[in-house]
Amino acid sequence: MAVAPHALTREVVSARIQGRRADVGGTVFKYVLLSALLVTIAVLVILLYSQVDRGSEVLTGRLGDFITSKYSSLPTRSGIIQGINGTLTIAAFVIFIAVPLGVGAAVYLEEYAQKTRLTRFIDVNIRNLAGVPSVVYGILGLAIFARALRNVTGGASVMAAGITLAVLVLPIVIITSAEAIRAVPDSIREAGFGVGATRWEVTRSHVLPYALPGILTGTVLSVARALGEAAPLIVVGAKTGFFTGGDFGDLRDNFQALPSQIYQFSRLPESSWGGNTAAAIVVLLAIVLAVNSAAILLRNRFEKKR
Amino acid sequence: MAPDPDTAVETRRTEPAVDLAPQAGGHRGAPRPSKAVVFETEALNVYYGAFKAVRDVSLRVHEHEITAFIGPSGCGKTTMLRCFNRMNDLIETARVEGTLSYHGVDLYDPGVNPVEVRRRVGMVFQKPNPFPKSIYENVAYGPKVARLAKGGTAMDEIVERSLRQAALWDEVKDRLKASAMGLSGGQQQRLCIARCLAVDPEVILMDEPCSALDPIATGRIEDLMDEIKQQYTIIIVTHNMQQAARVSDRTAFFTAEVNETSDTRTGILVEYDATETMFSNPGDERTENYVTGRFG
Ligand SMILES: Nc1ncnc2c1ncn2[C@@H]1O[C@H](COP(=O)(O)OP(=O)(O)OP(=O)(O)O)[C@@H](O)[C@H]1O
Numbered sequence: 001m002a003v004a005p006h007a008l009t010r011e012v013v014s015a016r017i018q019g020r021r022a023d024v025g026g027t028v029f030k031y032v033l034l035s036a037l038l039v040t041i042a043v044l045v046i047l048l049y050s051q052v053d054r055g056s057e058v059l060t061g062r063l064g065d066f067i068t069s070k071y072s073s074l075p076t077r078s079g080i081i082q083g084i085n086g087t088l089t090i091a092a093f094v095i096f097i098a099v100p101l102g103v104g105a106a107v108y109l110e111e112y113a114q115k116t117r118l119t120r121f122i123d124v125n126i127r128n129l130a131g132v133p134s135v136v137y138g139i140l141g142l143a144i145f146a147r148a149l150r151n152v153t154g155g156a157s158v159m160a161a162g163i164t165l166a167v168l169v170l171p172i173v174i175i176t177s178a179e180a181i182r183a184v185p186d187s188i189r190e191a192g193f194g195v196g197a198t199r200w201e202v203t204r205s206h207v208l209p210y211a212l213p214g215i216l217t218g219t220v221l222s223v224a225r226a227l228g229e230a231a232p233l234i235v236v237g238a239k240t241g242f243f244t245g246g247d248f249g250d251l252r253d254n255f256q257a258l259p260s261q262i263y264q265f266s267r268l269p270e271s272s273w274g275g276n277t278a279a280a281i282v283v284l285l286a287i288v289l290a291v292n293s294a295a296i297l298l299r300n301r302f303e304k305k306r
Numbered sequence: 307m308a309p310d311p312d313t314a315v316e317t318r319r320t321e322p323a324v325d326l327a328p329q330a331g332g333h334r335g336a337p338r339p340s341k342a343v344v345f346e347t348e349a350l351n352v353y354y355g356a357f358k359a360v361r362d363v364s365l366r367v368h369e370h371e372i373t374a375f376i377g378p379s380g381c382g383k384t385t386m387l388r389c390f391n392r393m394n395d396l397i398e399t400a401r402v403e404g405t406l407s408y409h410g411v412d413l414y415d416p417g418v419n420p421v422e423v424r425r426r427v428g429m430v431f432q433k434p435n436p437f438p439k440s441i442y443e444n445v446a447y448g449p450k451v452a453r454l455a456k457g458g459t460a461m462d463e464i465v466e467r468s469l470r471q472a473a474l475w476d477e478v479k480d481r482l483k484a485s486a487m488g489l490s491g492g493q494q495q496r497l498c499i500a501r502c503l504a505v506d507p508e509v510i511l512m513d514e515p516c517s518a519l520d521p522i523a524t525g526r527i528e529d530l531m532d533e534i535k536q537q538y539t540i541i542i543v544t545h546n547m548q549q550a551a552r553v554s555d556r557t558a559f560f561t562a563e564v565n566e567t568s569d570t571r572t573g574i575l576v577e578y579d580a581t582e583t584m585f586s587n588p589g590d591e592r593t594e595n596y597v598t599g600r601f602g
């Protein structure tokens with residue numbers, strides 16, 4: 001019997017499945033995406049390079065001195081230890097205040113609260129709070145933490161600044177944690193409830209571990225954001241000139257932090273202070289990068305355990 | 307046609323059931339002694355929001371028996387099953403109307419703690435849902451929260467016994483610390499069965515436990531069900547008619563009826579009787595069509 005014209009002979013099949021149609025749109029799109037990525041990376045590299053270049057004298061000549069000395073009116077003797085102390089302390093405040101509060105609020109909203117109109121209203125408003133300009137939080141911090149609660153915080157102190165920034169990033173922690181918790185499949189919760197676990201047992205043993213990588217990512221984004229904020233610190237009252245305090249552990253004392261220190265350096269004459277400004281920027285970037293990398297490492301470890 | 311006198315009361319919905327209390331002896335001169343009633347539902351309606359998923363179900367589930375729920379997809383078998391251990395509480399829109407009692411106790415009484423209910427009424431879900439943890443931890447989690455064992459050899463024994471019962475032990479005994487997510491679909495389902503058995507429940511609700519299993523594993527699970535029904539009461543949802551006929555003592559046939567006012571379908575209980583009767587001499591034409599495969 002003759003082979004029918006549509007019979008799937010070896011030749012026909014081979015011709016069909018080996019043909020490679022040119023996918024013009026796909027190829028163009030791929031390169032558009034790639035260039036978007038390259039532009040982003042290029043901007044970062046140029047930024048980093050220009051700062052390293054500008055601060056090279058300080059970074060290579062007297063880095064140890066620069067990061068261990070206090071601010072001085074002499075550019076060649078001035079350092080940023082007060083800024084580093086302030087920034088690290090603020091990070092600690094954010095981690096110890098915003099993270100537990102934010103994760104707790106997110107767990108409550110997602111696992112415990114009934115989905116009523118009130119909770120939806122609260123949800124929307126937390127999102128709005130995340131969009132409030134940081135300088136507004138600075139004014140809030142000045143009024144509440146630096147002035148009204150002066151007896152506790154000691155006035156315009158690193159404690160007032162730390163609490164202000166913790167409040168600033170709280171909505172971000174809540175939103176990212178809530179999203180991570182929402183992404184936990186319901187089937188896991190049902191499995192837990194199905195063997196007679198309580199809500200808390202299911203949350204602790206199954207929901208939180210599963211959501212942990214996402215929560216960590218959100219936490220790190222928040223800490224990084226807090227590390228980089230200058231405006232609220234200036235409003236709350238970071239020291240603008242020479243001062244003697246700013247030692248590590250002086251929670252209720254005058255303070256300085258890296259972003260506001262950079263701002264302060266940048267307002268001084270560029271010819272003599274530019275190197276200090278750039279070097280401080282590089283140090284701040286290094287701290288932020290270190291925090292981010294630590295978090296990514298942690299997250300990968302927890303993700304692997306799934 | 308003479309329906310089994312023991313179950314006749316279930317399908318007779320016009321008259322209230324006379325002897326609600328579990329009794330050792332038969333009623334109305336039943337030829338074989340009635341087993342204790344574990345679950346009894348009266349005019350049960352289940353809603354998801356405004357949508358009525360199941361309507362007017364009255365039935366009794368007897369102790370140390372296997373009760374099969376059969377019916378076309380979407381007729382509310384899973385929905386019904388999830389009422390028996392208050393799993394529907396977790397779906398915010400779900401609402402149960404009518405009464406459902408467990409050994410005579412109203413399960414939906416405000417004083418009832420759903421956590422305690424689920425400890426006693428275990429469930430194997432339609433889709434395998436192991437925890438993303440190790441095989442060992444999957445089985446040990448229930449006994450741990452129920453404080454049946456703290457750990458150590460006591461826990462090891464529970465884990466081994468449960469995995470053996472679920473016909474999974476030989477395949478996983480060398481990798482108990484490996485993630486359960488690395489198991490095949492059928493192995494995961496047997497792991498979920500083991501996890502359910504580990505807490506030593508009184509009732510086991512199984513939602514299509516064998517749909518992902520090969521005939522050998524299915525056979526083992528059926529043997530297991532037959533074995534453990536001396537200690538437990540089992541309700542199984544299945545799409546496999548042979549399985550229902552093979553393992554169950556009673557069969558409930560559900561179907562979905564198109565509602566007159568809206569374009570939705572509500573599940574109803576068509577017939578509930580001894581499995582033999584349901585498969586050889588059903589009282590309703592729809593049952594006959596379904597069990598003989600003439601119903602889509
Ligand atoms: N969480 C839910 N929210 C809203 N409707 C639901 C929900 N779960 C089930 N339903 C609806 O209730 C009806 C019964 O569903 P159910 O899962 O009980 O069917 P089933 O008999 O188990 O079907 P299958 O054999 O396919 O598993 C369906 O119409 C389904 O769409």
Ligand SMILES: [Mg+2]
Pocket residue numbers: 383384385432513
């Ligand atoms: Mg189902």
